[in-house]
Amino acid sequence: RVDDEAGVMRIEVEAENETGGIETVTENVTLGAVVYERGDDRVAYQGGGVWRSNGDGSWMVSPPEFHYRGDTLTLPLVTIDGVDGRLGDDAVVTATSKHPEGLFPSENVSNPLLGGNVTVTVESQYAEAWGRFFETRTRANVTQVSPTEVRVALRTETVHPTLSAGVSALGTSRLEFGGINTLYADSYDSTGGSYPGKGNASDNAVLQTTSDFHLTAGGGGKTESIEIRGDLVAESFDTPKGQADKKLTITGEKRVDDSVGSADPVAGAI
Structure with missing residues (x-):
């Protein structure tokens, strides 16, 4: 039937x-x-x-x-x-x-x-x-x-650990972009729960390199946009005229600072 x-x-x-x-x-x-x-x-x-x-x-x-x-x-x-x-x-x-x-x-x-x-x-x-x-x-x-x-x-929903601060180290002190399409960074207080989504995140992120920030490594590469909801800090900046306006968005400060010491390289994903 x-x-x-x-x-x-x-x-x-x-x-x-x-x-x-x-x-x-x-x-x-x-x-x-x-x-x-x-x-x-x-x-x-x-x-x-x-x-x-x-x-x-x-x-x-x-x-x-x-x-x-x-x-x-x-x-x-x-x-x-x-x-x-x-x-x-x-x-x-x-x-x-x-x-x-x-x-x-x-x-x-x-x-x-x-x-x-x-x-x-x-x-x-x-x-x-x-x-x-x-x-x-x-x-x-x-x-x-x-x-x-x-x-x-x-x-299942990802459970985020509670952190008092976050840090990552790269194998080189020179921060180059060109081999990536997009980068987005924001911040949130993990004591209040899991990541609330972009719409409710904060503008307190800090992206920092101890050496040069190079926006167009390899002659421009594939970078489409970099959005940092917070500050960008580097010892120096290499951002050709016109590229920063089209590809780089910073809600906080873009400043030069050479007082931070080098971090030990870390292998694998963080």
């Missing part, structure tokens, strides 16, 4: 939008199912997978299309849309000519996500089997909310 209202998948994406605020986008998709029943046994095609259940629980027969690799989720949803009721000895399955509808990225949420949470919830008679499937395909947190509902959190 066809049950076009069997099962719902809810996808919630919480991420930073273009203005720096946190936005939540939710999509609810009715899955539907084609079900074969014999006594207490049920075999159903739902969400692109085949599931089986009886009085002792449910389990997966064939997996749906669900691929999660690190921060990348590929989830082509298959839905059942038809007339509810029993099927006869012969059944005809037809495919529509409509193109697949992309849910993400949306108007205000980018893809890939730059931080944020992705939660997938399945409400289904086969939720127990869906949950075990999520556990085998992801390293995320899977929660059995109820016998008919399971939830998987594919990404």
Whole structure:
């Protein structure tokens, strides 16, 4: 039989939008199912997978299309849309000519996500089997909310450590730009929680080099913009006329200071 209202998948994406605020986008998709029943046994095609259940629980027969690799989720949803009721000895399955509808990225949420949470919830008679499937395909947190509902959190919010000050050291005292496209720096007080987004960050950042600040290394390079919400400090500046106006934005002071000693080089990412 066809049950076009069997099962719902809810996808919630919480991420930073273009203005720096946190936005939540939710999509609810009715899955539907084609079900074969014999006594207490049920075999159903739902969400692109085949599931089986009886009085002792449910389990997966064939997996749906669900691929999660690190921060990348590929989830082509298959839905059942038809007339509810029993099927006869012969059944005809037809495919529509409509193109697949992309849910993400949306108007205000980018893809890939730059931080944020992705939660997938399945409400289904086969939720127990869906949950075990999520556990085998992801390293995320899977929660059995109820016998008919399971939830998987594919990404979790980053917890920022509390710092009294931040510092990084480069392998050279000369700070050159030209091999990067953009650079953005701001600041926030981590004692008040995690990073609040660009819209609520402060203009107290300090970018400092003990030697020369060279804006156009390599004859201009690929640098498009440098935005420093705070001060830029260097022993000297090499910024050709016209380049600084087009590429360099500083909300605080641009000043010369040669009183800071050299820092020890640090390998790896900070």
